Amino acid sequence: SQQGEEDPQALSIQEGENATMNCSYKTSINNLQWYRQNSGRGLVHLILIRSNEREKHSGRLRVTLDTSKKSSSLLITASRAADTASYFCATDLLTQGGSEKLVFGKGTKLTVNP
Amino acid sequence: DSGVTQTPKHLITATGQRVTLRCSPRSGDLSVYWYQQSLDQGLQFLIQYYNGEERAKGNILERFSAQQFPDLHSELNLSSLELGDSALYFCASSWGNGNQPQHFGDGTRLSIL
Numbered sequence: 001s002q003q004g005e006e007d008p009q010a011l012s013i014q015e016g017e018n019a020t021m022n023c024s025y026k027t028s029i030n031n032l033q034w035y036r037q038n039s040g041r042g043l044v045h046l047i048l049i050r051s052n053e054r055e056k057h058s059g060r061l062r063v064t065l066d067t068s069k070k071s072s073s074l075l076i077t078a079s080r081a082a083d084t085a086s087y088f089c090a091t092d093l094l095t096q097g098g099s100e101k102l103v104f105g106k107g108t109k110l111t112v113n114p
Numbered sequence: 115d116s117g118v119t120q121t122p123k124h125l126i127t128a129t130g131q132r133v134t135l136r137c138s139p140r141s142g143d144l145s146v147y148w149y150q151q152s153l154d155q156g157l158q159f160l161i162q163y164y165n166g167e168e169r170a171k172g173n174i175l176e177r178f179s180a181q182q183f184p185d186l187h188s189e190l191n192l193s194s195l196e197l198g199d200s201a202l203y204f205c206a207s208s209w210g211n212g213n214q215p216q217h218f219g220d221g222t223r224l225s226i227l
Binding site for chain 2: 031040044045102103
């Protein structure tokens, strides 16, 4: 099963509105990352929040982390048509070999209508 | 531009064949990661190399293998291809080892006919 799962699976909003996506995970983490993927392209790293941080901002992005609920949210304010993309959360997971790997959720597909 | 280069962009081949996907990491990055993305399975981690050595293994089939060369570029070899191997294969790189931000290439789209 997925370590991280985004909700909702799809979100459609009007330009200028805010978009909120949520991510829930199962096990303890060191950090949580959010990525964006435009159709047919590679993922682009947006923001990393450490387990001892509760909120982080980057431009129009605001990420929160609640380790007690094992959840995170990504807020995009004043959305633009160019924000149309899929958004993924990724959490670190310890492998059997002792290394850490990123586990991605299935993503939220955001459509911003002009 | 992430600085990660993947070739080829598209690959069409038949079942039973073998292909090699190539990745050049971002300058200065020592880790290379391979992922498979399909509609039903999402983005699945396959394998990671750090400075030439295998560091972490994910859901990589025995028919698949990878290596990282001294110049840090990496290749993913897929053999005895099956229809279900059709997917987007991404390479990503990071400076260190572990849970740092990763920089993704634009992927190789593999279609098995």
